[in-house]
Amino acid sequence: MLYEGLSRGEKDFNALVTKIGALKPDVVYFGGCHPEAGPLVRQMREQGLQAKFFSGDCVVTEELVTTAGGPQFTNGVLMTFGKDPRTIPEGKTVIEKFRASGFEPEGYTLYAYASIQAIAAAYNAVGADNTKASEWLKNHSVDTVMGKKAWDGKGDLKVSDYVVYAWDDKGKYHQL
Numbered sequence: 001m002l003y004e005g006l007s008r009g010e011k012d013f014n015a016l017v018t019k020i021g022a023l024k025p026d027v028v029y030f031g032g033c034h035p036e037a038g039p040l041v042r043q044m045r046e047q048g049l050q051a052k053f054f055s056g057d058c059v060v061t062e063e064l065v066t067t068a069g070g071p072q073f074t075n076g077v078l079m080t081f082g083k084d085p086r087t088i089p090e091g092k093t094v095i096e097k098f099r100a101s102g103f104e105p106e107g108y109t110l111y112a113y114a115s116i117q118a119i120a121a122a123y124n125a126v127g128a129d130n131t132k133a134s135e136w137l138k139n140h141s142v143d144t145v146m147g148k149k150a151w152d153g154k155g156d157l158k159v160s161d162y163v164v165y166a167w168d169d170k171g172k173y174h175q176l
Contacts, residue, residue, distance in 0.1 A: 013040045017047050025051045032060035038067025045073050059082040062171065063109050071171035083161045084175065085110035091145035114144035128147060134176070 002023055004016055017040070020028060025087045028044070030037050041053045053076070060081045068074045086095055091110055098105040105113075121142045122133035134155065141150035150158045165173045 006032070008032075008036065010036060011039045013043045014047070016040075017043045017049060020051070021047060021049045022042070024038075026147050027052045027054055030055045030059075034061055034064040036066050038064050038069070038076075041077060042068045042073040052076065052078060054078045054118050057107075060165065060173065065167070065171040071167065074167040074171065075169040077167040078176075079165050079173070081165060081168075083109070083163055084165075085114075085146045088145070088147050090143065094145045110145050114149065115144040118142045119146050120151060150174045 002020060002025075003018070006013070006016065013036075021044075028049075030040060030097050031054065032055070034107070037053075037055055038060045044053065055077070056079060059077070059079050064077070071175050085091055086105060088110075090142050091113075094110070095105055095159060098109070103109075118137060119133065121140075122136045125140070126132040126136050137154060138153055141148050152158050164176045166176055167173045
């Protein structure tokens, strides 16, 4: 096991990749975002390190493929994220509007939209009082572009569907 950190904006990971490669890992888990993940996975592949590359929701963007230098480097990269909200029927109309404007609502777009819907519902119910709105959300569900959402007493979603995605050789990701 190896635990290493890196600096945001860093692009040269060859020394780190050499250190990782010496351990012959089956999996490399990266807890960062696409600007660093792309060059890191590319340099791993360029050095012949074929360990599975696993990351979180910060690489659920086609910018990962761009920063890596193409799908030949990101093919097989795994990541966790919630179910793709673009597949949820409740969001169909909003998604069509985004696409008609030339914007693909990937990543956090629909999550942010649903958050605003929840805040608006709470404010409509209790007024623009943050404390009252927070309490209201803990006791009510809200219909959003991502379906019906409800929160527990701590403010966490009661149901959060995380899944694993993999990038393919065409630069697209798919749920496993």
